[in-house]
Amino acid sequence: MTSCQIPTVPEVHPALAGRFSPAAFDPHTIVTSAQLDTLLEAARRAPSAGNSQPWMFIAGHRGDDVHARLVPYLARSSSVWAPTASLLIVNLAHVLIEGTTDWEYSEFSRYDLGQAVAHMTIQGLTIGLDAHQFRAFDRAGIASEFGVPPHWEVTSMTAFGVAAHARGEVISPGTSQERADINEITWARA
Amino acid sequence: MTSCQIPTVPEVHPALAGRFSPAAFDPHTIVTSAQLDTLLEAARRAPSAGNSQPWMFIAGHRGDDVHARLVPYLARSSSVWAPTASLLIVNLAHVLIEGTTDWEYSEFSRYDLGQAVAHMTIQGLTIGLDAHQFRAFDRAGIASEFGVPPHWEVTSMTAFGVAAHARGEVISPGTSQERADINEITWARA
Numbered sequence: 531m532t533s534c535q536i537p538t539v540p541e542v543h544p545a546l547a548g549r550f551s552p553a554a555f556d557p558h559t560i561v562t563s564a565q566l567d568t569l570l571e572a573a574r575r576a577p578s579a580g581n582s583q584p585w586m587f588i589a590g591h592r593g594d595d596v597h598a599r600l601v602p603y604l605a606r607s608s609s610v611w612a613p614t615a616s617l618l619i620v621n622l623a624h625v626l627i628e629g630t631t632d633w634e635y636s637e638f639s640r641y642d643l644g645q646a647v648a649h650m651t652i653q654g655l656t657i658g659l660d661a662h663q664f665r666a667f668d669r670a671g672i673a674s675e676f677g678v679p680p681h682w683e684v685t686s687m688t689a690f691g692v693a694a695h696a697r698g699e700v701i702s703p704g705t706s707q708e709r710a711d712i713n714e715i716t717w718a719r720a
Numbered sequence: 721m722t723s724c725q726i727p728t729v730p731e732v733h734p735a736l737a738g739r740f741s742p743a744a745f746d747p748h749t750i751v752t753s754a755q756l757d758t759l760l761e762a763a764r765r766a767p768s769a770g771n772s773q774p775w776m777f778i779a780g781h782r783g784d785d786v787h788a789r790l791v792p793y794l795a796r797s798s799s800v801w802a803p804t805a806s807l808l809i810v811n812l813a814h815v816l817i818e819g820t821t822d823w824e825y826s827e828f829s830r831y832d833l834g835q836a837v838a839h840m841t842i843q844g845l846t847i848g849l850d851a852h853q854f855r856a857f858d859r860a861g862i863a864s865e866f867g868v869p870p871h872w873e874v875t876s877m878t879a880f881g882v883a884a885h886a887r888g889e890v891i892s893p894g895t896s897q898e899r900a901d902i903n904e905i906t907w908a909r910a
Contacts, residue, residue: 542761543846546839551767566909570902571732576838577741577853583900586907594910622907623831638855641813641875644834648766649736652842656733663767665828676908685831710773712760717776717812718866719756720784 545655551662552693557614559692561591565657566617569690572653576646579638584624585646588676591617599675600687605666608687612664615689620672621647625683643685651688660693735845741852742883747804749882751781755847756807759880762843766836769828774814775836778866781807789865790877795856798877802854805879810862811837815873833875841878850883 541547566589578584590597592615600620601613612618623643626636651661669684678684731737756779768774780787782805790810791803802808813833816826841851859874868874 542758542765543843546762546765546843549765549767567902568732570906572736574899574902574905575732575736575739577739577841579855581898583905586905588907589909591910596908596910620907638830638876640828640831641834641837644831645838647831648835648838649842651767652839653733653736665769678907682907686828708771709764712757712764715764715773715776716760717778717810717868717872718786719777719779720781720786 545652549651549655550660550693552660552691553662554611554694555615555660555662555689555691556694557592559616561616561659561690563591565659566591568657569617569619569650569653569659573646573650576642576649578642578645582624582638582642584636584639585643586622586624586682588620588622588672589617590619600667600672603668603671603675605668608664608666612662612687612689614691615662616659616691617689619650619688619690620676620684621686621688622678622682623685625681639683640685647686647688651690654690658692659690662689663687664689735842739841739845740850740883742850742881743852744801744884745805745850745852745879745881746884747782749806751806751849751880753781755849756781758847759807759809759840759843759849763836763840766832766839768832768835772814772828772832774826774829775833776812776814776872778810778812778862779807780809790862793858793861793865795858798854798856802852802877802879804881805852806849806881807879809840809878809880810866810874811876811878812868812872813875815871829873830875837876837878841880844880848882849880852879853877854879 590600600618604612621643623639625639654661663686665686667687673684780790790808794802811833813829815829844851853876855876857877863874
């Protein structure tokens with residue numbers, strides 16, 4: 531019985547290694563409806579506990595009606611940069627209502643939503659779109675504006691577009707953030 | 721002022737579109753320590769709320785000491801298939817202890833851990849490794865075995881390796897799971 535050893539590939543894929551959250555987006559880039567479909571398609575195929583798929587999304591292209599309804603709920607900090615992104619997507623997690631038992635996987639809903647959003651943002655990278663996730667907005671306001679029922683939590687928002695620095699306009703500080711090294715995030719290994 | 725339109729790319733990246741959670745892994749494939757480094761490196765570079773990086777990992781290669789300490793805590797369901805995977809990684813989320821205030825981002829810790837694990841599993845795909853995440857194991861037992869303090873939650877586990885079906889041994893049912901279509905996961909768009 532022979533062992534099969536996969537060749538050593540120590541490098542992180544360039545799309546993942548080069549990823550950062552832009553501090554500013556090019557205000558002219560347009561993301562098409564077909565590209566939005568692709569982002570949603572990537573999210574939809576993400577894994578989830580028991581295939582529960584505890585995610586929904588609200589998507590507004592810069593200039594459309596949904597976008598216009600989202601922008602007033604941005605916090606002052608995010609209102610500086612997020613509206614110029616090509617696309618704003620609100621990420622919703624299916625959570626349990628206290629006192630009910632209608633949802634088995636609530637414990638994993640945010641974990642699963644995080645995965646779906648990661649799949650969406652990495653899909654974005656493959657079609658040239660950077661992403662910046664944030665929570666600086668009025669969650670209750672957005673839930674009310676879009677009639678989101680209480681068993682769905684307005685969890686986070688993602689701005690998609692092309693980083694302004696990519697067009698030479700702004701240098702993003704996104705890549706300079708301090709990170710723990712892999713030994714610091716490893717509790718145990720042999 | 722001209723608009724810049726990114727070419728339409730409606731296809732989901734093949735690595736994401738073809739991804740599935742194998743029901744069985746090839747029991748001979750070896751994942752090297754350098755490949756584990758790459759997986760951890762991808763996780764480490766994932767985004768998180770306020771760059772909080774609320775994740776840690778316990779990693780055991782099939783046959784090593786950490787692996788031997790993990791296997792007894794698998795549930796009956798996962799013990800059938802998970803031990804033959806090349807690598808088991810336990811995913812830990814930094815959570816708030818009730819009554820304390822030492823961690824600002826606990827609300828997002830599972831969301832962020834889900835993203836880090838997604839980055840790790842997608843990195844795995846780029847080096848030929850499939851992944852199957854699961855929760856069918858004794859969390860408290862693993863926390864105790866590895867001395868994990870209570871502000872870290874043993875959240876999930878990922879088995880990495882090469883799907884057995886890829887070597888013609890087993891057809892995985894992973895790809896046949898029913899999924900909502902993108903309209904069903906979109907609460908609002910223009």
